[in-house]
Structures are given as C-alpha cells and as structure tokens.
Amino acid sequence: MAEVQSDATDRTDPLDGDARLEPYFGPAWTAVLGFHDLLVSQGELRGLVGPRELSRLWERHLLNSAAVVPFLPREGRIIDLGSGAGLPGIVVAAMLPEAEVVLLEPMERRTAWLSEVADLLSLGNVVVRRGRAQDEHGILFGDAVTVRAVASLDKLYRLAMPLLVAGGSLVALKGGKAEDEIAAAKHVGRKLGAGPASVVDAPTIEGVEVTRVVRVVREAVPGVR
Template identity: 80%
Template sequence: MTDARSTDVDGADPLQGDPRVEAYFGAAWPAVLGFHDLLVRQGELRGLVGPREFSRLWERHLLNSAAVVPFLPDTGRIIDLGSGAGLPGVVVAAMIPEAEVVLLEPMERRTDWLSEVVAELRLSNVVVRRGRAQDVHGDLIGDAVTVRAVASLDKLYRWAMPLLARGGTFVALKGSKAEAEVEDARHLGRKLGAGPATVLDAPTIEGVDVTRVVRVVREAVPGVR
C-alpha cells in the first residue's frame, strides 16, 4: 500500500515522507499509514474529509489523534465516542493493540466505512458499533472514553460519563477554549461523578502544534456508594 496522493488545492503535505512521523508511530506505522492512504483515496468521496484537509492530514488529523494515546490505558476497553472517520479511534487502536477499542458512531454510512477500514487494516482489537452514546448507556461500559471535535464539554459529560466505570478516564481533544469549557461544565461534571478536569498539552513531533487535551477521571457513580 502506498501513499501516492498527498496534494490538494493548498499543495503538498509538508509532513509527507518525513521520517520523524514514521519514527513517532513506531510499530503502529503500517496501520496508520494504511489508514492515511484510505482517507486520501476515499475520504472526500465519502464525505469524511474536506478537500482542503489533504495537505494537513498528518498534522491536523493523524498526529492530533495520536496525541491522546499517552493519557489512555494500555489494556481494557476504550470507547471512541462519535468516531466519524475513525479519528482518533482507528489511530488509538493501531497504537494500543492490547486494548479493545469500540468505535461508536450513529451514522450508518460512517459505520460502513469504519468496518471497511478495520477489515483492510486487520485491526483485530476493534469493535464497530452503530449508535449514539445515549443508546448504549447502561449497556456499554469502558475504562476510557475518547472524543474529538464532537460537541461542547457540558454535552460530552452527559454522553461520556455514563459510559465510564468508576476510575475510568475521559480524554477529549479540545482547542484554545478548553479552559473556558472546563469552567462552564465544572458543576455538571461534578454532578455526574466526574473528578476535576485537567487541561494538558500533548506534543507529538517538533514543529507540529501542540494538541490540547482535557482529561477527567470518573470518581463516583451517581447513586452508588
């Protein structure tokens, strides 16, 4: 599998062929490269990636997704909430092969895509499940929940906290307004059993913008002592 197409209207991806990217992903590199190639070939056609994103797939999407990995457990179940194109869930699955990664996505066309990606990349630790978070509350429980570019933190707490076991970790990829969102959602998070939220910088490789991550541990399950 090759990654021949790396250009769009904005030009070539500056990280295309950069050996630091392969070194960063290590043993996960074949799967991550394969995922990149699938996004390049089919992402725009299937409404998953905008045409202007191809020149920044590595930095804005794949490395950005990988930035959550240091905050996740090495084993257990990780739920990727609203998985969409598979970001960050597919990258997480490739980098944490001993964990079960559930790609939870409500749209059928996207779950079809995710199933094809999982089969193509032979990611045996992945389960693709169609549904909203609210649909699986009380049915699906994980050791960690990841989420990227889905909704504001107050909504994410309502969706994610019921999916976490006590002591489980919620990790959200956020931007420049992370601290404000944390403050706005603080009281709701506490009501739902969330511990204090921490905004963390998550670097990947030199020269790439640092990703901002909100990390929360579920300290209590409401109604359970």
C-alpha cells in the same frame, strides 16, 4: 494575457515522507500509514474529510489523534465517541493493540467505512458499533472514552460519563477555549461523578502544533456505593 487563476486545492501535505513519522508511530506505522492512504484516496469522495484537509492530514488529524494515546490505558476497553472517519479511534487502535477500541458512531455510512478500514488494516481489536452515546447508557461501559470535535464539555459530560466505569477517564481533544469549557461544565460534571478536569499540552513531533487534551476521571458513579 492575464494569468488564469486555478481554483484547484493544493493537496500536498508537507509531512508526507517525513522521516520522523515512522519512528514516532513505531509498530503502529504500517496501519497508520495505510489509514492515511485510505483517507487520501476515499476520504473526500465518501464525505469524511473536506478537500482542504487532505494537505494537512498528518498534522491536523493523524498526529493530533495520536496525541491522546499517552493518556489512555494500555489494556481494557476504550470507547471512541462519535468516531466519524475514525479519528482518533483508528489511530488509537493501531497504537494500543492490547486494548479493545469500540468505535461508536450513529451514521450507517460511517460505520460501514470504519468496518472496512478495520478489516483492511487488520485491526482485530476494533469493534464498530452503530448508535448514539445516550442509547448505550447502562449497556456499554469502558475504562476510557475518547472524543474529538463532538460537543462542548458540558454536553460531553452528559454523553460520556455514563459510559465510564468508576476510575475511568474522559480524554477529549480540545482547543484554546478548554479552560472556559471546564469552568462552564463543572457543576454538570460533579453531578455525574466527574473529578477535577485538567488541561494538558500533548506534543507529537517538533514543528507540529501542540495538541490540547482535557482529561477527567469519573471518580464515582452516582447511586452506586
């Protein structure tokens, strides 16, 4: 008899139970682990993560999100643009408890999720705000903007730069085409007061793919002297 092939997706994450995770996340570990467990139990059901992502939540999502933290201010306001499932915003909030982290997300069902997660994990530094970036221009300002898998850099400049105070930083999680995006976006960035963009390799734990981070400082606010 021919062997029946299963269509079931293997949801075993090779990093589950890895002893290196707790010391890496430090004081944020309880909240990050709680967030992981919520994503496992509810993420697919609520349309936040695909079934194939459940077997790689640590590497592709949680550690990937944590990689931006060294490039963010310890205090002040951080705006997570298009927060979605809370990546990287929830992880950032857990790891930077002295900062206010605004999770900006236009979809109501996702803002409901984000509010639930913040409450369940006792993340008092989280502010969930429903809206689009362009609707917040001139209203909401931050010392840093984080973004993951939202748009190309030229579009990100238009969305994120008006949310930054002078001296604030856009910190974007990007892939292998980061340098190409930087080159294509430089003229747009310059008009919006962006300084030179840099690409930094941000490692987390050994054996996990290094995250590529694009960091851009808003050196000036056009029209303000």
